[in-house]
Amino acid sequence: MTKIGFIGLGNMGGPMALNLLKNGHQLKVFDLSEDAMQKLGSQGAQLASDAADAVSDVEAVVTMLPAGEHVRAIYQGKDGILGAASQGTLFMDCSTIDVATARAVGEVAEEAGMMMVDAPVSGGVAAAEAGTLTFMVGGSESAFERAQPILGAMGQKIIHAGPSGAGQAAKVCNNMLLGITMIGTCEAFLLADRLGLERQKLFDIASNASGQNWSLTNYCPVPGPVPTSPANREYQPGFTVAMMLKDLKLAQDAAQETGATTPLGAKAMSVYAKFDEAGQGALDFSGIIKMLEGDA
Numbered sequence: 001m002t003k004i005g006f007i008g009l010g011n012m013g014g015p016m017a018l019n020l021l022k023n024g025h026q027l028k029v030f031d032l033s034e035d036a037m038q039k040l041g042s043q044g045a046q047l048a049s050d051a052a053d054a055v056s057d058v059e060a061v062v063t064m065l066p067a068g069e070h071v072r073a074i075y076q077g078k079d080g081i082l083g084a085a086s087q088g089t090l091f092m093d094c095s096t097i098d099v100a101t102a103r104a105v106g107e108v109a110e111e112a113g114m115m116m117v118d119a120p121v122s123g124g125v126a127a128a129e130a131g132t133l134t135f136m137v138g139g140s141e142s143a144f145e146r147a148q149p150i151l152g153a154m155g156q157k158i159i160h161a162g163p164s165g166a167g168q169a170a171k172v173c174n175n176m177l178l179g180i181t182m183i184g185t186c187e188a189f190l191l192a193d194r195l196g197l198e199r200q201k202l203f204d205i206a207s208n209a210s211g212q213n214w215s216l217t218n219y220c221p222v223p224g225p226v227p228t229s230p231a232n233r234e235y236q237p238g239f240t241v242a243m244m245l246k247d248l249k250l251a252q253d254a255a256q257e258t259g260a261t262t263p264l265g266a267k268a269m270s271v272y273a274k275f276d277e278a279g280q281g282a283l284d285f286s287g288i289i290k291m292l293e294g295d296a
Contacts, residue, residue, distance in 0.1 A: 001025055002150060005054040005061040006045075007074065007081070008095070009036035012121065013064035015128040016094070016154045018043060020062075022131075023153035030054035052084035060090040060150055067246070068097035075105045082112040090146050091116040094135070098250055099165045099172070100257075102138065106164035115143040118164065119151060120171040124239040126228075132156040136174070138167035169254070176251035179244055179268040179285070182215040186289035189222050193293075200225055221286040235287035242281035245272040 001024050006017045009031035021027050021043050029040045030048040041047045048054035051074055055061045061081070065071050071093060074081055085091075091109055093102070093116070102118040109116035117139030127133045133155035137144055144160045151158045161170040188211065192202045203225035207217050220226040230238040237243075248269035255262045275281075275291045283290075 002060055003028070003058045004150065005029075005048070005056075005058040006040075006064075007031070007051050007054050007061070008064035009033065009040060010064065010066075011125050012128045013062075013094075014039065015125070016062070016064065016121075016133070017045065019128075019131045019154045020150070021045060025150070025153065028054050028058055051081050052079060055081045055085040055089065057086070058089065060092065060146075061085065062150070063091070063093045063095060065093075065095040065097075067095070068101035071095050071097050071105055072101055076108055082109060082114060085114065087113040089114050090143065090150075092119050092147050092151065093117070094119050094121055096120045096171055096175075096247060096250070097168060099168045099254060102168040103165040106139065115140070115146060116164070117143045117147045118167040119147065120167050121155065122171070122174060123155075125237065127156075128154070135159065136161050136167040136170040138162060138165050138169070140164075172247060172251040172254055175244070175247035176262065176265040176268070178215065179248050179272065180264045181213045182219070182221065182286060183268055183271055183288060183292075185213065185215040186221045186286075186292050189289065190293050215286070219286055221289045230284035230286050231289075235284045235290070237282070238284035238286070240281060241272060241276050241283050241285050241287065244285040245269065245276050245281070248272055 003026040004020060006027055006029045009017055014036055017027060017029055017040055027045040028048050029045045030051050031037050037047050091114055106116045117137050119135045119137045121133045121135055123133040131154055134157040135151045135155045137160050148158050161167050189199055199222050220229045221231050223231045230236060251265050252269055275288055
């Protein structure tokens, strides 16, 4: 049993923290939402008065925050959490942010005598609730070894991607690919409609042929073939359009910084940006099929 501080109890952080409790860890939590705090408190978590309090007198800390600016502020700001933690505390940032911020924060943590990994997740809210997330972890071997059993209480696959920042690098590459394949999968179904091919028939064939991909077999964008996909609940998330757009922007920022050629990634970002601008940012990202077929 480890005493863990947890900061950020949103749609992903809340169920992740709950799984730590279910696996026998002691938890000290903080969020700007009082409702989110009380929900964890009712399950046995200790409620912290602020972020600094959440990291005091604990062995490890998990942060799950919206963007890089929030991560920088809480780690590097005037009242940053590193100054409130004990020497040797393990920090695990599970936010999805830019690689440069992940590396900068990791360096600051090490200089303060802490251990740190960047550990963004894949799987969405359903996997967070089920404890089946995939963690892509950047950091030293020793930090990864300490983090692995804690992350294992929240996820199914814990993969060491490399040194500091590598977890975020893996996340933006993975989600760029996901955004591209979802659009391609939607286009295939819409073409099948025009050709008179039944959607179930396309699914049965493509899922067993060279067109097979995760967007098709696990998150099918049309109702029917995959009962658990958001398409069967009016595209309620899941993983929102706004979140996908954020990740595609991070991928394009990284591509520009490194000189990588990613024309499909850039196009996917522009398609999702158009859908978001149409007021559909709260829909599941598989709902992009609605725009492609002209419903939005």
